[in-house]
Amino acid sequence: MTNNKGGVIFTIMIRSIIGFFIILFLGFLLALGAWQFIHHVGGWDACTSCHSMKFAHEEYQKSTHYKSRSGVRAGCVDCHIPGGVLRVLIFKQLIKDRYVELTNPIVTKGDWDRRRPALAKKVRDRLIYNKSATCGGCHKEDAIIPSKDRGKKAHQDMKKTGETCIDCHYNIVHAEVPWEGKSGRAKKLEEGMLDL
DSSP, X not given: XXXXXXXXXXXXXXXXXXXXXXXXXXXXXXXXXXXXXHHHHTSHHHHTSXXXXXXXXXXXXXXXXXXXXXXXXXXXXXXXXXXXXXGGGHHHHHHHHHHHHHHSXXXXXXXXXXXXXXXXXXXXXXXXXXXTTTGGGTOOGGGOOOSSHHXXXXXXXXXXXXXXXXXXXXXXXXXOOOOTTOOHHHHHHHTTOSOO
């Protein structure tokens, strides 16, 4: 009886190496597929394919986030879905949005105007909760150089108070919606107590 342990070990090693590369390749394909999926569902066509987003998109096209001097154009997901690993949650948001679109669609401009305050509150609450994280995807705090003294002061104060972008910069993309129950700098700004 011959001892063939070396051949068996060699075969196991070869199979393990091949298996490792197969898993590595499948992982690469999965990551590539996920990236393509996120790119597709985060694009204009996916976001504006619902009736309700038609009105939001029309407003957006009039904003500086669409027509910027620098040529940078923020898309829907850039502002509404946090970046990084959390961007994977876009799938969850997409399913939720499709469900709402099917069960409670916004068909007319009147529907949109009636629901706008609740939708704005939801987005503002999310921005407060995540400390305006989506803004930081494009706007780097240390690179922001306000042109006016009042803006420079506000940005310096922001570091001390812990306020974030949404506390002052709201109603800049979509049509104006009053902010009920707002506090801090944004409330003072709206009441005319702050000169920005």
